[in-house]
Structures are given as structure tokens and as C-alpha cells.
Amino acid sequence: MHVIIAPMAGTVSQVLVQAGDAVTSGQDVVILESMKMEIAVQAEVSGRVKAVKVSEGAFVDEDSILLELE
Amino acid sequence: MNPDEEVLAKIEQIKQGGPERYRQRAKAEGRLLARERLARLLDPGCGVEDGIFADAADEGNPADAVITGIGKIHGRTICYMANDPTVKAGSWGPKTVEKILRIQETAANLRVPLLYLVDSAGARITHQVEMFPGRRHAGRIFYNEVMLSGLVPQVCLLFGPSAAGGAYIPAFCDLVVMVEGHASMYLGSPRMAEMVIGEKTTLEDMGGARMHCEISGCGDMLVQRDEEAIDTARRYLQYFPDHCDSQPEVVPTIDAAKNPEELAHLIPTNQNVPFDMFELIEHLVDANSFLEIKALFAKELITGLARLGGRVVGIVASQPKVKGGVLFVDSADKGARFIALCDAFNIPLLFLADVPGFMIGSKVERQGIIRHGAKMIYAVSEATVPKISVIVRKVYGAGLYAMCGPAYGADATLALPTAYIAVMGPEAAVNAVYYNKIMELQGEEREHFIRERREEYRRDIDLYKLASRLIVDAIIPPSRLREELINRFAVYASKHVTNPRKRHGVMPV
Numbered sequence: 058m059h060v061i062i063a064p065m066a067g068t069v070s071q072v073l074v075q076a077g078d079a080v081t082s083g084q085d086v087v088i089l090e091s092m093k094m095e096i097a098v099q100a101e102v103s104g105r106v107k108a109v110k111v112s113e114g115a116f117v118d119e120d121s122i123l124l125e126l127e
Numbered sequence: 128m129n130p131d132e133e134v135l136a137k138i139e140q141i142k143q144g145g146p147e148r149y150r151q152r153a154k155a156e157g158r159l160l161a162r163e164r165l166a167r168l169l170d171p172g173c174g175v176e177d178g179i180f181a182d183a184a185d186e187g188n189p190a191d192a193v194i195t196g197i198g199k200i201h202g203r204t205i206c207y208m209a210n211d212p213t214v215k216a217g218s219w220g221p222k223t224v225e226k227i228l229r230i231q232e233t234a235a236n237l238r239v240p241l242l243y244l245v246d247s248a249g250a251r252i253t254h255q256v257e258m259f260p261g262r263r264h265a266g267r268i269f270y271n272e273v274m275l276s277g278l279v280p281q282v283c284l285l286f287g288p289s290a291a292g293g294a295y296i297p298a299f300c301d302l303v304v305m306v307e308g309h310a311s312m313y314l315g316s317p318r319m320a321e322m323v324i325g326e327k328t329t330l331e332d333m334g335g336a337r338m339h340c341e342i343s344g345c346g347d348m349l350v351q352r353d354e355e356a357i358d359t360a361r362r363y364l365q366y367f368p369d370h371c372d373s374q375p376e377v378v379p380t381i382d383a384a385k386n387p388e389e390l391a392h393l394i395p396t397n398q399n400v401p402f403d404m405f406e407l408i409e410h411l412v413d414a415n416s417f418l419e420i421k422a423l424f425a426k427e428l429i430t431g432l433a434r435l436g437g438r439v440v441g442i443v444a445s446q447p448k449v450k451g452g453v454l455f456v457d458s459a460d461k462g463a464r465f466i467a468l469c470d471a472f473n474i475p476l477l478f479l480a481d482v483p484g485f486m487i488g489s490k491v492e493r494q495g496i497i498r499h500g501a502k503m504i505y506a507v508s509e510a511t512v513p514k515i516s517v518i519v520r521k522v523y524g525a526g527l528y529a530m531c532g533p534a535y536g537a538d539a540t541l542a543l544p545t546a547y548i549a550v551m552g553p554e555a556a557v558n559a560v561y562y563n564k565i566m567e568l569q570g571e572e573r574e575h576f577i578r579e580r581r582e583e584y585r586r587d588i589d590l591y592k593l594a595s596r597l598i599v600d601a602i603i604p605p606s607r608l609r610e611e612l613i614n615r616f617a618v619y620a621s622k623h624v625t626n627p628r629k630r631h632g633v634m635p636v
Contacts, residue, residue: 065450066488092483093552094451095399119490 067091145213246287441469
């Protein structure tokens, strides 16, 4: 299993995938808002989304798990 | 055998290095031998070497496990030391240390760059009294490195281990290139860590090349093979003068890899939407001239050397694509160090700013974001080389200072039409100033009030207004930016500024 973590503290503004979706390495999967900037979080590896661990509007700390891939 | 043949035969024997089985092992692992590394590094046929007979009359370790000498790279003189890992694992004995000290002294006397080709298991503990504690013992190597720092370029190519005290050789160099899978740097080995503090770890995880280039920041460039490390050093030195009182070479100009006319389409007008600053750099600099330093570390800030119209510049650029281009503890350190490097060797600085400021929150405050940020601002302030700051898009708060805003001795502050300079963005600013009032209002009335105040705020920091107040020196159409920078750096080449006389400042660290 591979996890995708938040690169910095912020608010989840969009979750672009859902459980079961196939993702490819480099694809944007979550958009965070932090310091008034949109921070696109990418999948580092290809795989399938096993679980989405956050919902839109939630505050996440740096290194929080956003998604689990399998 | 005549006397000539006898000497040459002895030299040839020493040049073979350590036992055949170690040489074979190095080959099998895809490594070059020490003298093969030097053959690739240096221009052919013009070198001299000292101390080849070191230790020959005593224990008989060939050259005492280090090769030291003078050669040329692209026709320019340099000094070098190269550990020979086939001789006692490249470890340091008393003569090894003396040879390294002498080549450092030579580099200082000749005022030429010094390269350290490191691949060493560290000190020979059995000889510690003769090479560890004294005046001309190992400690003096690091002392000399500090004295040479900023006088001549010092580059470390790390092909293998650099253990314990030896790890300070790379630590004091301007640039550390590490070969993945082979190079390592650590104070205590994994075995020692387990014995002393009970930690179970691996060499790669604790002191490997990738870890140092991505996380600790002790490594500057990660490469895959010995050959690549050597080629990187040859390329890097082309951007540098021989010493601090000479100038980098100017070469004929080459067009940018991407058409500067297309620059305008690249930069999103929505300040909050990221874009890739590398693209902008490719549209600005001479084709294939960009050499990124610390590419894997603190990627929200880009640092690298390039040529503009044939002249060397050091680029410090926000990367909005990574963490929004916000400055963190590591990116501030990265910026500070690179600025100091360029300033030491007369390399003009180009700042490309698109920065929402320094990161806020309890985590970074505990990491000391203020003193780390201060380090970058300190380095910007101290730098007396030509400095141009280009305001690409938003530049908020102390981000303006760290990216060489008008107060920091910039020779010019240039704004693209997308530039936006403020203490903070309109949303945050209106909230900060009118918080109580906003809280008193409800519904549509509140929305209307906020909208009005934000518009007012935007009008106040309108770019043409800032230009009319001489905050920015010029507004440049993106398509003209390359040309403008080439012209300005050519003009500023005669800049001569000195900071107030003192012993030295007290730099925040």
C-alpha cells in the first residue's frame, strides 16, 4: 500500500478522485488551499485508490494521510 | 635498469594503487579507480603530482592512499586531492593528512579552485596520535577548508564513504556531488548507532546520497555514476572564476531554448493558481545553460547557475508549483547559502519572485522560521554583486525582502504586468484590518462591505500606482524580459559596492 500525504498544512479544497479510481503517477488527486494558494497534490506512483481519508473543507496538518493507494 | 627506468618503474608500481582484488571489486561495482577518475576530470597531459612516494619507505601504502596534484580543467589550473579506496580503504594516515594539507596550501598560494575526490573509510585509528590531535593533523584540513572558503571554489565529489571526522570535508565545500548507492556521509556508522543509542538503521537511510540530497541538504547534486559526478564538476567550474578577485568568464550568447515572446502565455493571472517556474527560466536564459543546485531539496525555491547573453548569473526563483512557492525553513537556508556562494565569486544574482511569504503556524515557528528566514534576508543584504529582482506575480510580506525587494540594494526592481506587491493578499488584509466591523455585519451587508474593502485594497496596490511612486523601477512586458535582463546585467557589470568596515557581522544561524 502507498499513502499520499499533505505536503503542508492547509484546508482540503477539492478531492479529485474516489475509492476505486485508477490513478497514474503525477496525476493531481487533491487540491489543498494553504497560504491562499492552491496546492495540487499528485500521486507519486500509479495505482488504484483504496480509500480517501479526508473530506472537502477539512483542515489537514503537514504529513497527514490524504489517500491510500493499492 | 638505468636510473630513469628505475624511477619510472617505481612510479608505475605506485600508480597501480592497492591490491589487484580491490581494483577488480571496484570495477565489478561500476566504480572508476582513483586515477581513472582524475584522467576523466583533468585535461590530458599537463598535470603535476606531489608526494607519490608518501609512505613508500615505511609501511608501503601506495601514495599513502591519496593522490594530490595540480592539473587543468577546460584549460584552467586547479588543485585536487583524490582518495584511493583500493589502498587501506582510502583511510587517512599521517602522510595522507600532510599531503592534503599541502595541496590546500598550494591552492591558496596559486588562488585556484580545489577539488576533493572523496572515497575514504576515515582515519586510521592505529595512527591517531600522529594524525588526529596536532597542529598539522586532520583538524587542520577543515581549518584550511574554512580559510579557503570564499577565496577559491571548493568542490567535493563524493564517490564513497565520508565517515566520522571525514564527513567535514564535504561539509565545508561549496558544492557536494554524491553518487547514488555508493556515496555516504555520517558521523557514526549504523553499527555505532545501534551500540551507543540503540537505534537500528541502515547506511542508505541514515547517511546515503539520496537522503542527504533530499532531506538533510548536506548533498547538492545526486548523480548515478562516477563519470556523471566528474562531468558535473567540470561543468560547474565553468560558471566560476578562479578566485574571489576575478570574474566569471563571459562567452558568446546563445538564444533561449524557448521563445521569450511566448512568456506572457505562461503566467496565470489568477495569483492563486500555480505554474512551473522552470518553464519561465527556460524562456529567459541561454539554451542549455541552466545548472540547478540542490534540485531535490526544498523544491519550493529553485536555485541554479545560468547564462544570460553569455554572462553567468545565479538564479533564485520561487516555485509556485511546489507548496505554492511558500518559503519554509529549508528553502530559506537553501536560498541563503546559494546567495552567499554567488556573492563570494562575483556572480550576479537574478531573483524571480512569486511568493506568498514565509510559512506560518506553530510547526514552523518551533523550527525557528524567523531565524532561518533572517538568514536568507541577511545573505541578500550582504550580497554586493549586481542584483535584479523580477516581481513575476504576487510578492507578500517578508517574501519581498527575502527575494531582494527594493530595500535590499537591488540595482533594479522590475515588475511584470502580473506583479502584485503587498504585505498580504486582499482577503487576509481586509480580514485583519476590519475584523471587528465584519463581525458586526450580517448577510448581504457583510459580503458587500468585504467586497468593497478588497477592491479598495487592490486599487491601493495597483502596479502603475507602485511604479508612479517609484517602488518598482520599471514595468516590463514579459516578451521583453530576457532582452531587458541581458542589457541590465551588462550595464551593472561595473558595479562596485562595499559594505561598512567591520570584523564581521553576527549572522543568524
